[in-house]
Amino acid sequence: MAKGNIVNKLFASGPLILLYYLSISEIDTNLEKLFEVFSLNLQIIIIYFWIIKRPNLMGTGHIFLAGLINDVVMGFPLGISSLSYLAVCFVGNYVRNKSVNTTIASDWFTFLIALLFANLLFFSLLNNFSEVIISYTKIGYNTFFTLFLFPVFWFLFHLYQISFIGSQDA
């Protein structure tokens, strides 16, 4: 019984572990060698999906900390990724409060708003308060691929949810 409980907790912590691991490890979602323009912000997809589906698995304090770690590893000013992740959380929370039943299509549409909001905050802060120069083309590609691949990850996370956590949404 206790063993089963630990396994359940481990599965429930899966999304958070993945978020931390993506922030701290060398694993990146910029497959430059295969396709030069391809890059993806998987962290934002993870945060948005789980904030909408199971907010109890994705504490805002953890999201804030993962953002800080991401800034250190990537060399961005501290707090900028946290702000962008919290913006996604905010949109996710709002959508969850306002909707009863969500589908992949409605999640995809609202994800566009969250993504644009988060990226706008991230790049306007970086552009106005930091010396780091960023390519707008790369931002465009990153936003496009993140949005384009959202349904794929939605499906994968949904499978994970019904297989290991339970099908009932928050």
Place this chain on the structure above:
Amino acid sequence: MSVSRDDYSIAFRSALLQRGASQKFSIFSLIIVALIIFFLDVYGFTVVKTARSFINDVVYRVTYLASAPTRLFPGINQGIAGHFNLKKENEELRKVIERYKALDLNLEYISNENKNLKKVLDTEDVRSVSNVVLAKVLVDRNSPFLKSIIINKGSKEGIIKGMPVTQNKYLVGRIVETNYLSSRVLLLNDLNSRIPVTFDEKSTQAILTGGGTRKPILSYLPEDYEFKDDITVFASGKDGIFSAGTPIGKTKYTGEVELFVDPNQLSFVTVNLIKPSKEVF
């Protein structure tokens, strides 16, 4: 759906201020904290700089450990392939060593001659050539926006901002951030990288500009300049940061430069402890 959920302002406030069993902090309070941290870091207060330096050192070490599995699998593959080619490789390496021994004698003669000539010309302090630190690449995260690596040597070894970083004498980038035990190297293909370079028999001057892609481009060239393939590009040293004559790469007819060192394949690099003659970055 309850009546309260129809109210936009309540939904908005709830999204911003709501806390729960697993949500110990409201989004609003965390946004405020993140903004404070951001502005403290951007405006470079000494306390924050010191704290950030310490955090960087800790996080880079953890990142290095966390990334061990991703480095292990390609390593095993290479190890197996390498084992089967061991005998052949050994013979080839013996030949290479013999060739290098011959070249080494020649190099010693040339470098002595070069030192003497420089002394005669009194142009450059040749002692700085031997003043280098070998560093291991801790983190090589391929960000779509910033092209940089983290090395395991920092201000403890005398590394300061702006020092040039090379691999096999080929220019790789420059130091842009130093911590006590680690440093960040801005690679030549980063969008923020600008290097004055010289190339071809006319000693044409240009700026090597990173574009965030694999090959940086040459800009600020003379009007109507026509690019040719395979011309070696060297650092001109006009910025007072890089040593003049450090090789960088070969030109392409498109105006791009094929770097001698692949920025995605760095394991060990050398930091040249040459103090930049002006403040950088």
